[in-house]
Amino acid sequence: METPYIIDDRDGGRFKVARETFTSQEVFEKERDLIFQNCWLYLGHESELKEASAFVARTVADQNILFVRGRDNVIRALFNVCPHRGSTVCREKRGKAKTFQCMYHGWVFKNTGELAHLSGENAYSKDFKEGDESNLRPVPRLEQYAGFYFICFNKDVEPLEDYLAGSKEYLDVVSAQSAQGMEIIGGTQEYSIQANWKLLVENSVDGYHAESTHATYLDYLMNTNGGLTATRLAGKGYDLGNGHAVIEYSAPWGRPVAQWIPMWGEDGKKEINQVYDELVGRVGAETAEKIATKNRNMIIFPNLVVNDIMAITVRTFYPTSPNSMMVNGFAMGVVGESDWRREYRLSNFLEFIGPGGFATPDDVEALEQCQNGFKSAANAPWNDISKGMKAAVPSFDDELQMRAFWREWNRRVSEFEEK
């Protein structure tokens, strides 16, 4: 690209992003090599591997990864690629397995990655099986924080906890919702969007678009609750360092932890009060109020979204080309919560989030329309994300979150050019 990727004019209060960063094949390749190869990327949650020999086969940044709790109870991330000739070894999405057999030449691996059976072993040299080279290759780094497992393809990356910076505190807020722990609920929303992946980053922490993009959702809340509750959309945005950012705000929708709405009736009120009281007893009134009544949309650079809103969604995505991305969306709930609360959590999730919700389809439309608009990038070259740039305390509906992301993005992608 001949122009800069971003214009960050702090004195003038202007922040521009070149639209070509959403369309260029060159930028897409730089992102692949400099961002997705070097950053910590979300792989999965520990609750997805409850028992020994449980596995989940997942694609992360276009690479097939086996997330597996071995027979030795150790959680590993292995490249789901046969060391022999490169075929994908495990072709099921999840399950339990003590071994994995490659379909191509029948090599069998223990669920620790070790080669267990080599067909035609006599034709190989004696020590062939012994070395690491014939085992499933582990991803260079795997670390976890609060049950969230991340991988990195670069073995020299900083420790996960350093990388997560201020976002750790907000992962803790999610974990603190329950003494029993949190879990991913079965059923994945698997979809793709015909738009650049960074549009979904921006959209996931955008407090500015709610009233126009999600007008029908806000109408729905009003219809179903006999007028909006007194709670209005209001809050702040925070830069959490290293490209991570969060908005924290109050909102009129119900929260399973723990904001009651009239639609939930008197039984729901009792349940929600109990949840609230338990929180106060465990973490104190101030923290309980924050956990229960504040919503948080967080981006962990580059591609993990943890939105604790009318339900908790964990969403990760990666580009498949400059103008398309793969998305996986999960719901997170409290381990051992009551049937009522689980059902309403899921119901609350679906009213807004996901391909069939009352809101996400309109986000998808917006993202695809932006991508469409970027076809004019040569003639209409700049996006603007200046909102609230001069504000002493940025509001949740300012664009601080996007600027935090883009500054880190720019730092990482430009590094290449400086060398």
Place this chain on the structure above:
Amino acid sequence: MASESDLQEMFQYFRIQKLLNEEAKCLDDWRLQDWLSLYTEDASYYVPPTDIAAAEADPTKHLYYIADNRGRMEERVTRLEKKTCHAEFPRSKVQHVVSNIVVNDSLENGRLSVSASFVIYRSKNGSTDMFMGSYLYELANIEGQLRICKKMCSLALDGLRPQAKISIIL
């Protein structure tokens, strides 16, 4: 010669086919209030996840794409009728094709269980998305009319790629 029971079975099949075709026509024509009128007061409409077997999926335990009770079905229609339903404004062109109707054994509650196959085309913004899969209906006779109590749409898709969204009614 067809027996009395054969004739009854044919007549029932005809009524079911007529109802399913009518539903498809309502949806293709965007007559959504008419679509709602084909459903009972306690109706529900589901689209289960694509990574859990249909027989195991449970909307109270798993994350679905859609799990609407009657109230939310009405709200869905209300939303789809607004210009601010951006995903469907301007409205997409929709074509439902319903086939392979099979009448299953009657349910314990006296309702009919009916399966069918669907292919749905949705065209907008210069591209066409396809949704395919099978319907599982529960039908009931309400005051002489056959009505839908429950509709489950199991997608024969490995995720919503590239469809991204289910902004129409399947």
